Amino acid sequence: MAKFRTFLILMVLLSLSLSSACARSKDSQSDGRSGRLTVIATLFPLYDFARNIAGDRAVVKLLLPPGAEPHSFEPKPADIVMLNRADIFIYTNKFMEPWAEKLLKGRGGKELSVVDASHGVRFIEGSIDGAEGGNQQQHRKSVKKEDDAEHEVQSADPHIWLDFSNAQQIVDNIAKAFIAKDPANKDSYTRNAGAYKTRLEGLDSAYQKGLSNCRKKVFVSGGHYTFGYLADRYGLRYRAAYGFSPDAEPTARNLADISKMLRQEGLNHLFYEELLTPRIADTLAKETGATLLKLHGSHNISKEEFNANRTFVELMERNLDNLMTGLQCR
Amino acid sequence: MALLRSILSVISTDARGCLLDFIEFLDYGFIQRALIAGSLISVLCAVLGVILVLRRLSMIGDGLSHVTFGAVALAMALNFYPLAVSLPIVVVSSFAILKIMEKARVFGDAAIAVVSSIGIAVGILLASIAGGFNVDLFSYLFGNILSISTLEVAAAVVISLSVLAAIYFFFDEIFSITFDEDFARASGIPVNRINAVLMVLTAVTVVLTMKVVGIMLTSALLVLPAVTAFQNARGFRNAIIIASISSLLSLVAGVFISFALNLPAGATIVMVNVFLLCGSFLFRYFFNTHAAE
Amino acid sequence: MPISIVEARDLSVEFDRRQVLSGVNFSIRQGDYIGLVGPNGSGKSTLIKCMLGLIKSSQGNISLFDAAPPAMKYRERIGYLPQRMEFFNPRFPTTVTEVISQGMIANRRSGNKSDGEEIEKVIELFDLKGLRNRLIGELSGGQQQRVFIARALVNAPDFLILDEPTSALDPEVRESFFELLHELNEKKDVTIILVTHDIGGVGQYASKLMYLDKKVIFFGGFDEFCESENMAKFFGTASQHIICHKH
Numbered sequence: 001m002a003k004f005r006t007f008l009i010l011m012v013l014l015s016l017s018l019s020s021a022c023a024r025s026k027d028s029q030s031d032g033r034s035g036r037l038t039v040i041a042t043l044f045p046l047y048d049f050a051r052n053i054a055g056d057r058a059v060v061k062l063l064l065p066p067g068a069e070p071h072s073f074e075p076k077p078a079d080i081v082m083l084n085r086a087d088i089f090i091y092t093n094k095f096m097e098p099w100a101e102k103l104l105k106g107r108g109g110k111e112l113s114v115v116d117a118s119h120g121v122r123f124i125e126g127s128i129d130g131a132e133g134g135n136q137q138q139h140r141k142s143v144k145k146e147d148d149a150e151h152e153v154q155s156a157d158p159h160i161w162l163d164f165s166n167a168q169q170i171v172d173n174i175a176k177a178f179i180a181k182d183p184a185n186k187d188s189y190t191r192n193a194g195a196y197k198t199r200l201e202g203l204d205s206a207y208q209k210g211l212s213n214c215r216k217k218v219f220v221s222g223g224h225y226t227f228g229y230l231a232d233r234y235g236l237r238y239r240a241a242y243g244f245s246p247d248a249e250p251t252a253r254n255l256a257d258i259s260k261m262l263r264q265e266g267l268n269h270l271f272y273e274e275l276l277t278p279r280i281a282d283t284l285a286k287e288t289g290a291t292l293l294k295l296h297g298s299h300n301i302s303k304e305e306f307n308a309n310r311t312f313v314e315l316m317e318r319n320l321d322n323l324m325t326g327l328q329c330r
Numbered sequence: 331m332a333l334l335r336s337i338l339s340v341i342s343t344d345a346r347g348c349l350l351d352f353i354e355f356l357d358y359g360f361i362q363r364a365l366i367a368g369s370l371i372s373v374l375c376a377v378l379g380v381i382l383v384l385r386r387l388s389m390i391g392d393g394l395s396h397v398t399f400g401a402v403a404l405a406m407a408l409n410f411y412p413l414a415v416s417l418p419i420v421v422v423s424s425f426a427i428l429k430i431m432e433k434a435r436v437f438g439d440a441a442i443a444v445v446s447s448i449g450i451a452v453g454i455l456l457a458s459i460a461g462g463f464n465v466d467l468f469s470y471l472f473g474n475i476l477s478i479s480t481l482e483v484a485a486a487v488v489i490s491l492s493v494l495a496a497i498y499f500f501f502d503e504i505f506s507i508t509f510d511e512d513f514a515r516a517s518g519i520p521v522n523r524i525n526a527v528l529m530v531l532t533a534v535t536v537v538l539t540m541k542v543v544g545i546m547l548t549s550a551l552l553v554l555p556a557v558t559a560f561q562n563a564r565g566f567r568n569a570i571i572i573a574s575i576s577s578l579l580s581l582v583a584g585v586f587i588s589f590a591l592n593l594p595a596g597a598t599i600v601m602v603n604v605f606l607l608c609g610s611f612l613f614r615y616f617f618n619t620h621a622a623e
Numbered sequence: 624m625p626i627s628i629v630e631a632r633d634l635s636v637e638f639d640r641r642q643v644l645s646g647v648n649f650s651i652r653q654g655d656y657i658g659l660v661g662p663n664g665s666g667k668s669t670l671i672k673c674m675l676g677l678i679k680s681s682q683g684n685i686s687l688f689d690a691a692p693p694a695m696k697y698r699e700r701i702g703y704l705p706q707r708m709e710f711f712n713p714r715f716p717t718t719v720t721e722v723i724s725q726g727m728i729a730n731r732r733s734g735n736k737s738d739g740e741e742i743e744k745v746i747e748l749f750d751l752k753g754l755r756n757r758l759i760g761e762l763s764g765g766q767q768q769r770v771f772i773a774r775a776l777v778n779a780p781d782f783l784i785l786d787e788p789t790s791a792l793d794p795e796v797r798e799s800f801f802e803l804l805h806e807l808n809e810k811k812d813v814t815i816i817l818v819t820h821d822i823g824g825v826g827q828y829a830s831k832l833m834y835l836d837k838k839v840i841f842f843g844g845f846d847e848f849c850e851s852e853n854m855a856k857f858f859g860t861a862s863q864h865i866i867c868h869k870h
Binding site for chain 3: 519
């Protein structure tokens with residue numbers, strides 16, 4: 001009899017704890033009551049652009065939790081709830097967030113203004129996986145998205161924000177959505193957008209100048225293929241150990257080829273990426289004796305960086321320093 | 331060096347190219363580390379695998395790998411070094427499997443499945459709470475034999491040799507227990523203790539192996555060499571030797587072929603294992619039919 | 624007074640709420656040659672396993688060489704032939720020699736290192752020379768049985784426990800096997816427990832009879848059995864005559 005009683009008590013406790021878990025998850029909804037626009041951005045750069053445009057007239061949230069790897073991100077039910085309460089949703093492009101279309105179809109709730117940040121942006125087409133090796137340069141073709149109406153881009157490099165002219169286009173796209181949803185604050189948004197674009201232009205010219213006089217014209221990453229757009233814009237060659245997305249491990253041949261390349265090009269520096277443990281970069285560095293330098297792709301930032309309020313421009317400025325070191329620029 | 335050159339000049343250019351490829355291949359530090367650690371681990375898995383398959387615990391590699399997945403997720407959530415967290419958790423899980431077999435009235439396969447599903451579910455929950463998967467977890471799934479550090483090679487060497495030594499030391503007892511547990515007990519062998527030790531050794535081996543071929547393929551490395559051996563083995567010792575050679579060959583050839591054909595290392599190693607298994611089976615089919623089934 | 628090998632006091636064993644043995648009492652002395660008989664499910668194999676420490680008793684106790692099993696005293700003195708069907712996996716890749724050498728483990732553990740001679744002796748004895756390197760799964764039932772008997776005897780034990788040892792043997796082999804047992808018992812004072820279903824034939828071999836049906840119904844010499852009125856009542860005179868007639 002005693003055993004049965006214990007069993008009953010355990011079952012009751014179990015069901016109580018389960019129901020309390022349900023109750024708790026309903027709590028996190030006390031936002032958006034201020035009457036301001038609620039904006040959700042998927043990746044950090046979009047988030048940073050949007051919050052600069054918003055100023056204090058709108059609330060901007062980052063969908064990706066700090067520290068999470070974006071290429072394998074899958075939205076949770078709580079995320080969908082958050083989306084239902086938002087006014088504007090900004091995503092990068094369908095290659096970066098393949099789950100976005102499904103997510104948008106699945107939601108109910110009020111009129112959501114969806115911003116495809118890549119509208120009007122010049123894509124670099126093609127696909128790269130880790131095994132591609134040296135063929136990374138050949139597959140690339142630039143396609144402006146609106147020009148070729150029949151030309152459906154099958155696959156492209158999703159990291160469009162790392163070309164600062166694209167970034168300015170993104171800012172425009174975001175600002176347009178803000179103004180459409182909240183015409184009352186049109187002036188504020190326009191002013192902020194303009195100011196931010198100027199900063200981006202400043203960044204661009206800093207890069208132009210900094211990378212104009214370099215001994216080396218190629219940089220190599222032990223992470224995934226992030227900086228295609230950046231390399232393209234400043235006339236540099238770029239090689240990465242992984243493809244567009246850091247899933248499959250690079251093959252032995254790939255590692256051998258990159259090691260050879262580092263030696264042949266006389267490169268003393270190898271770049272590693274943000275958030276992920278740089279195991280492959282370490283291996284390559286050990287093989288070739290290269291020094292490791294960080295190149296932050298700004299897909300997402302770590303918890304510490306988030307708490308320290310890092311901005312996109314800051315991250316890019318630090319990148320420029322490291323690039324100039326690696327490329328031996330004057 | 332001059333001798334090498336003169337030898338090379340005699341061989342055709344094709345073969346020379348292949349040979350040079352091979353020499354160049356051996357020159358890379360990451361290849362050397364892969365071969366050293368991988369060789370020992372593959373032999374270890376072969377030996378242990380023979381024992382496990384005969385005890386109907388073939389799926390334990392798979393099951394404990396899934397537990398490792400959960401343990402690694404936990405380690406990452408807590409920001410600890412994964413190996414330090416997964417090892418104890420996996421050892422505990424292997425005992426849990428024994429306990430479930432004992433108390434929950436099921437055989438090894440069900441017990442393994444229970445523990446396995448808990449491991450995967452915990453892993454997914456933790457990964458989700460921690461903010462989504464990140465690639466490091468991914469590489470634990472698929473292995474990263476090419477990015478083993480020198481420290482990890484040292485650990486692999488020490489652990490592999492220790493486990494192999496333990497098995498060598500208790501070889502007769504393990505054989506007796508595996509063949510006939512009752513008789514072993516009657517002979518005065520401390521069966522429960524040795525079973526417990528075997529579980530610990532298995533746990534350690536699985537955690538080590540996940541480094542080489544990842545969680546998805548650990549089971550293969552444990553089971554395939556054993557099955558290959560059983561096709562033609564002429565005895566228990568014989569089976570262990572054949573399994574070890576088969577596994578070692580598969581590893582070395584696998585790494586080399588993955589390099590030559592630009593394929594992922596882990597999966598290639600497993601495919602070479604499969605190839606040897608087919609070969610062994612065909613050998614028996616054509617040459618050993620005099621042996622009664 | 625011959626040395627006591629096994630002492631059982633009030634031994635009871637319960638499995639899953641089922642009483643398998645209840646209140647078993649006996650004392651086995653060195654030199655005893657006991658035929659252990661009883662109906663199916665009577666607990667014969669369970670008793671054997673308790674004796675060897677393979678199963679724990681629920682109540683009471685049993686001692687082997689004066690130590691409570693599973694204490695492992697003097698295991699090198701024991702030879703055990705388990706009941707055939709229980710354990711055997713014919714696909715297990717192992718040779719006849721390897722199986723037989725399992726019988727030497729107790730001796731190896733107690734310091735005695737030499738193996739080869741003993742194994743050779745017993746291979747000869749049971750006519751296994753040509754099969755030495757064959758896989759156990761390739762042998763016929765009778766050959767396999769001989770291998771397991773060889774395993775039980777290889778360490779020259781002075782206490783033999785045989786659970787249905789002759790079920791698969793040919794008649795001639797069976798005859799010579801029982802002659803061997805007889806010799807071991809007579810000349811070397813080997814204690815033997817022979818579990819068998821052959822209640823009719825057991826009298827030919829053993830000197831004592833233990834009839835078990837969850838508890839000891841009878842334990843004593845054959846003459847005693849044949850003269851007992853109680854046993855006549857229990858078995859019915861016809862059965863008693865069958866057993867005793869053979870004796």
